[in-house]
Amino acid sequence: MEKRAAVIAARFAFPIAVAVLLSACVTRAPFIPANIVAGARPHVELDATPFFAQSRYQCGPAALASVLAASGTDATPEALVPVVYIPARHGSLQVEMQAAPRRFGRLSYLLPRNLDSILAELNAGRPVLVLHNYGLPIWPRWHYAVAIGYDAAKDTIVMRSGQKKRREWRARTFMVAWHNGGRWAMVVLRPGETPVSADPKLYLHAAADFERAARPEDSAQAFGAAIERWPAEPVAWIGRGTAEYRLGNFAAAVRDYATAVRIDGTQAGARNNLAQALLDLGCPRSAREQADRIDVGTLETSLRDAVTDTRQHAQAAITASAADDPVVCASSLGGL
Amino acid sequence: MKLSFWRKSSIAILSVAVLNLGMASAASAAIVATDTLVTTDREADLSVVRSQIERADVRAQMEKMGVDATAVDHRIASLNDRELHRLAVDMQNAPAGGDVIWLVGAVFVVLIILELTGVIDIFKKA
Numbered sequence: 306m307e308k309r310a311a312v313i314a315a316r317f318a319f320p321i322a323v324a325v326l327l328s329a330c331v332t333r334a335p336f337i338p339a340n341i342v343a344g345a346r347p348h349v350e351l352d353a354t355p356f357f358a359q360s361r362y363q364c365g366p367a368a369l370a371s372v373l374a375a376s377g378t379d380a381t382p383e384a385l386v387p388v389v390y391i392p393a394r395h396g397s398l399q400v401e402m403q404a405a406p407r408r409f410g411r412l413s414y415l416l417p418r419n420l421d422s423i424l425a426e427l428n429a430g431r432p433v434l435v436l437h438n439y440g441l442p443i444w445p446r447w448h449y450a451v452a453i454g455y456d457a458a459k460d461t462i463v464m465r466s467g468q469k470k471r472r473e474w475r476a477r478t479f480m481v482a483w484h485n486g487g488r489w490a491m492v493v494l495r496p497g498e499t500p501v502s503a504d505p506k507l508y509l510h511a512a513a514d515f516e517r518a519a520r521p522e523d524s525a526q527a528f529g530a531a532i533e534r535w536p537a538e539p540v541a542w543i544g545r546g547t548a549e550y551r552l553g554n555f556a557a558a559v560r561d562y563a564t565a566v567r568i569d570g571t572q573a574g575a576r577n578n579l580a581q582a583l584l585d586l587g588c589p590r591s592a593r594e595q596a597d598r599i600d601v602g603t604l605e606t607s608l609r610d611a612v613t614d615t616r617q618h619a620q621a622a623i624t625a626s627a628a629d630d631p632v633v634c635a636s637s638l639g640g641l
Numbered sequence: 642m643k644l645s646f647w648r649k650s651s652i653a654i655l656s657v658a659v660l661n662l663g664m665a666s667a668a669s670a671a672i673v674a675t676d677t678l679v680t681t682d683r684e685a686d687l688s689v690v691r692s693q694i695e696r697a698d699v700r701a702q703m704e705k706m707g708v709d710a711t712a713v714d715h716r717i718a719s720l721n722d723r724e725l726h727r728l729a730v731d732m733q734n735a736p737a738g739g740d741v742i743w744l745v746g747a748v749f750v751v752l753i754i755l756e757l758t759g760v761i762d763i764f765k766k767a
Contacts, residue, residue, distance in 0.1 A: 333757070362739040388716065392707030396737030400724045401716065408719055436738055439749040446745040449738035467741060481756050482749070484763050487736065514721055 335460035336476035340421040342501075345428040350454030350463055351375070354432045356470040357382045364467055365389050365397025368449040369405060371465055372434045376493045378409040396447060399436065399489060407518040411493040412527055414500050414511045418488035420480065422502040424455055426492050429501045432465075436489040437482035447486065452479075496526035505535040512544055521551035539565040543575050546582065555586035559637040566595075566641060573599045573608060579641075580615045588634035589622030595641075692722045695729040702732050 341347070355374040359367035359382070366385035373380035388405050389397040406413040416422040416433065423433050433452040440446035450466035455476070462479040466472045483490070492500055496519070499508055512527045519527070528544035535541055546561030562579035566572065576599050583592035596616045601609045696717055703713045720728065727735075755761045 333759075359740075364740065365738050368738075387709055387712040390708075391703070391737060394706060394737040394739070396739030398728065398732070398735050398737055400720070400727050400735070402738075404716075404719045404721075404724055436736060438736070439741055439745045441748060441752070444748070445736065446741060446748075447736045447738040448741050477757065478753050481753055481763060485752075489736075514724075517721055518719060 333477070335457075336420060336480055337424065337455050337457040337460050337462075340419070340424055341455075341457055342421060342425050342428065345424065347457040348455070349427050350456075351427065351430060351432050352453075354451065354453045354465060356465045358468045358470075362395040363390055363397075364449045365402060367467075368434055368451050368465070369397075369402055371451045372432050372491075372493050373406060373409055373411060375432050376411055376495060378411060380409055397449065402434070402449070403491060404514075406493045407515055410519065410523055411495060412498075412511050412515040414492050414494055414503070414508065416490040416492065416500070417502060417504070417507075418490075420476075420483075422500075423452055423490055425501040427452060427455055431492050431494075431500075434491045434493075435464075435483055436486040437479075438486035439482055440485075442485070445485075448482075452490075494527075496523040497530045499530050499534055503534070505531065505538050505541075509538065509540045509544070513540070516544060516547065521548045524548040525552065537568060539568045539572060539575060542568070543578065546578060550578075550582055550585070555582050556633060556637045558582040559586055559588075559634075560639065563638050563641045567639075573601070573604055573612065577608070577612050577615055580619060583634060583638075584615070584619055584622060586634065586637065588630040588637075589619045589626070590630045591634045591638060593619035593623060692725060695722075695725050699725055699728045699732065702728075706732075 353375070355371055357367040357370050357374075363382060363386060366382040366389055369385050369389060370380045370382045373385075385405065388408065389401045391397065403413045403415070416426065423435070426433050435450055435452055437448045437450055438445050439448060448467070450464045450472075452462055452464050454463035455461065456463070456473075459473075460476045461473050462476050464472045464474065464479075494500065494511075496515075509531055512524075512531060515527055516524045525545055525548035528541050528548060531538060531541035532545060542561045542565035546558045546565065549555075549561060550558040559579060559582045562575055562582055565575040566579055569575070576595055580592040580596040583589075583595060593616065596612060596619055599612050601612050604612065699720075700713050700717055703716065704710055708716070717725070752761075756763060
């Protein structure tokens with residue numbers, strides 16, 4: 306009797322399971338409407354995003370060229386192959402995809418790992434580079450594509466991908482591949498642009514990375530945008546101060562560093578830079594005064610050495626000239 | 642104002658960055674910079690050494706992986722120490738976006754069906 310029940314159960318189990326599963330399928334909520342920001346358009350497609358059909362294994366250079374060209378650079382996949390492609394891996398690594406835009410005068414910014422930030426960027430007119438995984442956790446198969454639009458009514462996402470200029474996928478399918486790919490998404494920004502969803506901390510990280518390769522005027526714009534958006538962030542002021550310093554605008558550098566120090570007076574690094582900029586401005590006494598206000602006891606070695614250095618330079622300049630600091634020193638410091 | 646660890650460390654990083662730039666631009670300071678590098682204590686030396694080792698390591702790995710030798714220098718130069726470290730640690734296994742062959746497509750279709758029908762729910766945690 307028990308055996309017969311088991312047979313019956315087995316016979317019905319499969320159709321029942323299928324029915325249950327299908328009903329589960331029907332109840333699944335769409336993705337786009339739930340993740341779209343208030344006021345965003347329900348349908349976006351960035352048609353003007355350039356498309357480059359990928360060569361074998363080279364979706365990285367092709368997808369990157371697409372977002373860089375959309376941002377107004379002359380990037381091409383051919384130019385990017387020697388920059389991001391690794392022959393033995395048959396692909397491109399995220400770290401290098403992130404570093405490459407700097408060579409084209411663009412910042413790269415990693416989006417928060419949620420769909421709404423991708424949709425917000427698309428709504429703002431910015432295509433989004435994404436990493437998909439079409440394999441399994443134990444057998445991953447990675448692929449870069451560029452999201453260029455969405456449709457809330459159809460619950461779809463439109464991409465430039467591989468050799469297809471236009472690929473429209475159900476948002477759920479996109480999400481499975483994106484989720485399994487670690488939810489990695491990146492936009493490239495012109496100096497002075499900030500992402501819609503920008504987090505000050507993440508943006509300033511991106512700007513600091515950009516600074517390394519950037520022309521100082523571009524760097525000044527990148528940090529200037531941060532100052533406009535988050536005026537209470539000392540790093541934004543320090544970054545622009547550095548750019549001004551590199552441009553030789555020492556008075557402007559002093560003003561920016563002084564603002565950073567006013568926001569947070571405990572910052573040894575900011576104050577040291579301030580002293581350095583004052584020195585270059587021809588204000589050795591003010592420089593020495595600022596440098597002397599740094600408590601070197603708690604600093605790490607490299608910073609302590611730097612401060613000691615600044616102090617010595619300031620002292621040498623003071624010894625060399627008996628004249629008081631010019632008026633510009635105090636005015637640039639703004640009473641600090 | 643109390644600042645987060647991140648802010649403090651960012652400020653420190655940026656400060657060092659501007660310091661280097663400053664020293665490169667002024668002749669007298671440039672001499673001191675070299676001096677400073679030579680006389681740093683062990684801790685700082687180690688971090689310099691680490692990044693140099695990693696630089697060499699990444700270069701060797703890239704060349705082994707078929708990257709054109711003339712391109713390697715440029716690629717390494719565009720990376721910061723943090724990025725260099727990530728490559729040095731994980732260049733063999735980090736995700737490398739490449740191609741999609743039909744077999745992959747087939748696996749993916751099965752995955753999507755399982756997801757759609759609720760057999761698996763990959764977004765449960767997210």
